[in-house]
Every structure is written in C-alpha cells, then in structure tokens.
Amino acid sequence: MSDVRYLYNDTADGMFCCLYECLAARRIPAEILPQPQADLSFYEEIYVPTDPARAEKMRTAIRQRISPYALRLAEEGFLCACEGKERLILDFVRLGLHFGARVTGLAGNPVVDRLQKAVQALHREAHQYLGFVRFSEYDRALCAEIEPKNQVLGLIAPHFCARYPQETLMIFDRTHRQLLVCARGQARILPVERFDWQPADAEETRYRALWKLFYDTVAIPERENPRCRLSHMPKRYWNHLTEQQEQTRPA
Amino acid sequence: MDVWEKLQILSAAARYDVSCCTSGVARGGAAGGIGNAAQAGICHSFAADGRCISLLKVLFSNACRYNCAYCMNRAGNDVPRATFTPQELADLTIQFYRRNYIEGLFLSSGIVRDPDYTCEQLLTVVRLLREQYRFGGYIHVKAIPGADPRLITQLGLLADRMSVNIELPSEQSLTRLAPDKNRQTILRPMALIRDGIAENRHDLVRYRAAPAFVPGGQSTQMIVGATGETDYTILTLTQALYRRYALKRVYFSAYVPVNSNPLLPATTTKPPLLREHRLYQADWLLRYYGFTADELLDPAHPNLHTMVDPKCSWAVQHMEFFPVEVQTAPREMLLRVPGIGPRSVQRILYARRAARLDFEALRRIGVVLRRAQYFITCGGKQMPGLRTDPEAVLRALISDAQQQAMPAQDRQLTFWDQTITREDVVPCLT
Structure with missing residues (x-):
C-alpha cells in the first residue's frame, strides 16, 4: 500500500483504466475514487484519464487470465453501493491474477467474500425492484421513480422491456440521477438532472385507488404482522409505492 | 354495483x-x-x-x-x-x-x-x-x-x-x-x-x-x-x-x-x-x-415441537449421526445439520474443493453456527470455546422469538418440562 489516491471519471471504463494503471505501475493506491473529491486529502492524487481501448484491454486480461465469471463480478461490483468498491475490485483482480479461475471459489477469503456479498446485494435489490417499481400513466407513457442504493437500472431494463413491448417506459433513478427509457424493445440509460412529475389524470387516480383498496382488503386482520411486512418490504421502498400513499376513492 | x-x-x-x-x-x-x-x-x-x-x-x-x-x-x-x-x-x-x-x-x-x-x-x-x-x-x-x-x-x-x-x-x-x-x-x-x-x-x-x-x-x-x-x-x-x-x-x-x-x-x-x-x-x-x-413424527409423537424447529428436534434425537465432518461429509448428511441449508451446502461443496474450510469461513458462507456448532467438526476439530452445558445448548437451538414468547420468570425451569427433555439434550453434550 502506498500513499497515493487514484481518481477517475466515475464510469466503468474509467475504473478499469485505474485497475490497468495500478497493475502496470505495480503501485497499489490507498484509495481509488471517482473525481471530484471535495475532502482535503493527505494522499498524492493522480487522475487517470479514461481510455476505452485500455479499459477493454483490462477486461480482456481479466476474462482470459482469470475467468469470464470474474469479469462479471468486477463489472457488477462497479454498480454496487459498497464503499471502497474500486479498491475491493482491485484486490480481487490481484488475487485472481495469482489464483486464476479458482479465485471465485475462495468463498472463505475476505476480499472475495466482500465482493460477492456486494454483488449479491446488488442483485437482490434489482430483483426487489422488479416488483416494487410502480408505473403511472402520463400521456400514454408509463413512468416510475425509484431510489435504489445500487445502480440497478441496467439490470432491470431487459425485464421491463420484455414485459411491455407495446409501451414507452421511463424509470428515473433519483439516487444516481439516471433515466431508463424503453421504447419498442430498445433500452437506453441517460444521465438526467431532474424529472418533473405531472399531476395524475382521472383514470390514473382511479386505478391507484382501486389498487390501494385491493392492497388493504387482501390482508387478513387476524394475522396482522407488521414486522414480517417490514422485513420483506423495508420502509425505504415505501415512498414510491402507490399502496403506501393516501388515495382517494373516485366519485 | x-x-x-x-x-x-x-x-x-x-x-x-x-x-x-x-x-x-x-x-x-x-x-x-x-x-x-x-x-x-x-x-x-x-x-x-x-x-x-x-x-x-x-x-x-x-x-x-x-x-x-x-x-x-x-x-x-x-x-x-x-x-x-x-x-x-x-x-x-x-x-x-x-x-x-x-x-x-x-x-x-x-x-x-x-x-x-x-x-x-x-x-x-x-x-x-x-x-x-x-x-x-x-x-x-x-x-x-x-x-x-x-x-x-x-x-x-x-x-x-x-x-x-x-x-x-x-x-x-x-x-x-x-x-x-x-x-x-x-x-x-x-x-x-x-x-x-x-x-x-x-x-x-x-x-x-x-x-x-x-x-x-x-x-x-x-x-x-x-x-x-x-x-x-x-x-x-x-x-x-x-x-x-x-x-x-x-x-x-x-x-x-x-x-x-x-x-x-x-x-x-x-x-x-x-x-x-x-x-x-x-x-x-x-x-x-x-x-x-x-x-x-410417529404415532407416539404425533405433533411437531412448538419450541424447536423440526430439523433441530430431529437432530437432537438422532445424535448417533453427529458430529458431521464438514470437509468430507456427503451432501445428504450436510443437509441434515441444523443451521445448514441447501444454499450453504452448495457453497460448502464448492468452497471445500478450492480450500480447507475453517469456522470463520463457514460463518461467511452463511452457516448459522449458533445452531450448527453442536453438530459439526471442521478439520476434525469442534468449534473453539464450544459451550455444551444444557442451558447454552437450548438457548442456541430455540429461536429468539420463541424465548421471548416464554413467560419470563420461569424461562429457564420450564425449558425442561415443555421443550426437549434432558435425555434429548444429554447426548449432544457428550
């Protein structure tokens, strides 16, 4: 470990360039962080420019010298919310270059274990959002907003595209300021600063209220169990769940 | 309407x-x-x-x-x-x-x-x-x-x-x-x-x-x-x-x-x-x-135990099968250990091919050691510091929720009458 900090532009390509830089220079930084960092650093800072060709080279090296599965872990590790993920991925890749494909089987190793758990959490959250996304219809487009910890948009896109082949979809990720747009089976993720919501029309209001009615009626009162509900559906999802907001019965 | x-x-x-x-x-x-x-x-x-x-x-x-x-x-x-x-x-x-x-x-x-x-x-x-x-x-x-x-x-x-x-x-x-x-x-x-x-x-x-x-x-x-x-x-x-x-x-x-x-x-x-x-x-x-x-279950014991789950209950009554050696035990036997489920079994089988396991690794894999500790050995050794006095065993095998549900003042004494009998626990201590 040395007292240097690598900075990159917060893209997957940028991170792979950092990995390349570290391994080529045989210099293990204390931290790898997306630029810009506001805090006062005691480390020497090196900005690694993003070069797609170099990133691709790093990816190929991981795929061939470790395994395709290891590359997937590294790619998905980048989407995780876990702190210090870049450093973790670097440690994982270094282990991989030492052990080869065997590295992903070292479930008892703390580095492999942390990365695998982070990626698992990413997939768990993505899976939960397959159910917890709530669309509203505006102008014949279906729009939704989510606040995930990890960057799940890319993982949930294929599911929603296949599910609604006839519709135009938009899912706004408020945490990471990204918008997923699906239209005619094509998905794109765009950086978006803000997303403004129009008021719901009469039909939209009606179905929201009907859904809330169903949600409230289908629970068996004698079996009420708030703890069980919270463990399956933590409060952090509730802000964007139709059934957890007040709805009024249409006239 | x-x-x-x-x-x-x-x-x-x-x-x-x-x-x-x-x-x-x-x-x-x-x-x-x-x-x-x-x-x-x-x-x-x-x-x-x-x-x-x-x-x-x-x-x-x-x-x-x-x-x-x-x-x-x-x-x-x-x-x-x-x-x-x-x-x-x-x-x-x-x-x-x-x-x-x-x-x-x-x-x-x-x-x-x-x-x-x-x-x-x-x-x-x-x-x-x-x-x-x-x-x-x-x-x-x-x-x-x-x-x-x-x-x-x-x-x-x-x-x-x-x-x-x-x-x-x-x-x-x-x-x-x-x-x-x-x-x-x-x-x-x-x-x-x-x-x-x-x-x-x-x-x-x-x-x-x-x-x-x-x-x-x-x-x-x-x-x-x-x-x-x-x-x-x-x-x-x-x-x-x-x-x-x-x-x-x-x-x-x-x-x-x-x-x-x-x-x-x-x-x-x-x-x-x-x-x-x-x-x-x-x-x-x-x-x-x-x-x-x-x-x-059998006609003589026709109902499931309320305090311990059926897997634990089976295990304490069949101590002749335990302890199981995690490094070498077959899949079917690992599946029968309380605290180890199908997913942990899968990971154990995968991980033990690549490296020797220890208790720390088992914990990271997702094994619930609190329950499994009495039923496994790892590389021939039991979990270090394993407490096998009856109270510790019961505490480990009964879930927190069940312990809470018991009346507070006689939480310990009634263990014996309501839950597993002493004969059931003793074999797992020896």
Missing part, C-alpha cells in the same frame, strides 16, 4: 386462499401483447399480515351454492354478494399489470349455479385475457371440483398454475364440514391435471410447439386447526400428495374463525400461526432436505 364495491367484496372473500406464488414459468414477452413471466417469481408487495402479494387475488363470484361450515362465503351466511363480469375483471388485471402492481391473476370462485357453469365463467375470463389482450403474465386458476374434465383441460391449456383445494386433512372432517364436497370430486381433477402435465412433458419432448399445459404445476391447500387431526396425519397426507399427485406445493392455512358453528372452534380462537409455521418448516424438510414424514 360498481367495480369498487365488487373488488372490495371479492378480494375480501378470496384472501383466505394462501397461494400467491408466481414461480416456475419463464416466458418472454409476447410480440403485440403484454406480459412475461420470471422463473423465480416476483413479489410485488407485502400486505399488513406480512404475506406476499404478487397476483390480483379475487373470486369471480362469491354467490356460492355450497354451505361449507368453515367458509365465510357459505350459502347460509348473510354477507353481501357480488359477481364480476369477465370484461371488468380482465380490464382490472391489465391495468394493474401495466402499472406493475401485479404479476398476474389468481382466479377462484364460489359455485354459482353448478360447477360446469362456474368453470365456463372462469374460462371466459382467462380466454379474454390470453386471446384478446394477448396477456403473457401469470395466471393461477382454481379447478372447480365436479366440473366437466374437458373444461378443466381447456383451463389448463391457458393457465400457468392450477389448484384444487383439499380443504381439510381427512375425509371424515370433509364430510362433516363440507357436505357438498367429497374426496372423489377433489381428487379427480387433481389426478386429471397431474396426468395432463405428465402427458404434456412427453409431448414437449416430441414437438417443441406443443401448447404448454399448466407449466407452473399444481398446488393445493388445507385448513389447519379447524378439525382435530394431528401434525402426523397432516404431514403423511402432504407427503402422499407430493408423491402421488406430483404437486408443486401443499399450502397450510391456519384456521381463522369466520363462522360460529358447534362443529368448529369457538370464534374467539386465535389462528394457530405457530403450528402453521412448524408445518411449513416440516414441509420444506420433505421437499428439499430429503426427510420423510415418518422420520419427523
């Missing part, structure tokens, strides 16, 4: 149906239509009772002709009655589905007029969805006992899952409480669906485009606690249903007293939720852990 009131009545009437599972079918979106299905199933919400909501679960109608004692929709009850039109129900399903509220439809019904007529109504709804809306989402539909087999087959070609409720765990109870139903009318459609699925498997091998018949499998449910059957009877029946009818799931529903009737428990009775929970644990042991009903 508008859709609002109908939905209110008919979802309240359907809430005692347990199944809300959407797994077992993987299907891409239909071009020109709407909807797909995911192999693992997707939960869309969780109700105030903690149960998952993934399907729009409603009755088509609650104007039921039958008079089953345990059911709130029985003909003799004075409750508001409602019936959807197929168009209303299809519209609700599609609009809910578009907004991603649900994964599909769970459709059941009271018996209106006669079983054939009811079945035809369900068929109309499902047809409308599949053919007119080209709906590719999940559909679970009830096979109506006593309906024409041809109608049930037609439903099966459109639905993902079908179920026939066995209702009560024994024929005597069924005759007593559900005078209009009998064992034969329930088992006949169940066998029909089983054979349909088997035949379809065969066809699918030969012709890829053969239409799928109930690809998500069939399930059933029975009420627990309304009648006097023991857990042993229930588990034996469950096992027979899995073996003879190749069911995907058998659901248990703790009886919620909705009617007062001298044949039933008093209306003040609380639903036996803990018993239901233990039965589900045992059901999992039957399906995924290679246990049989006779290993878990």
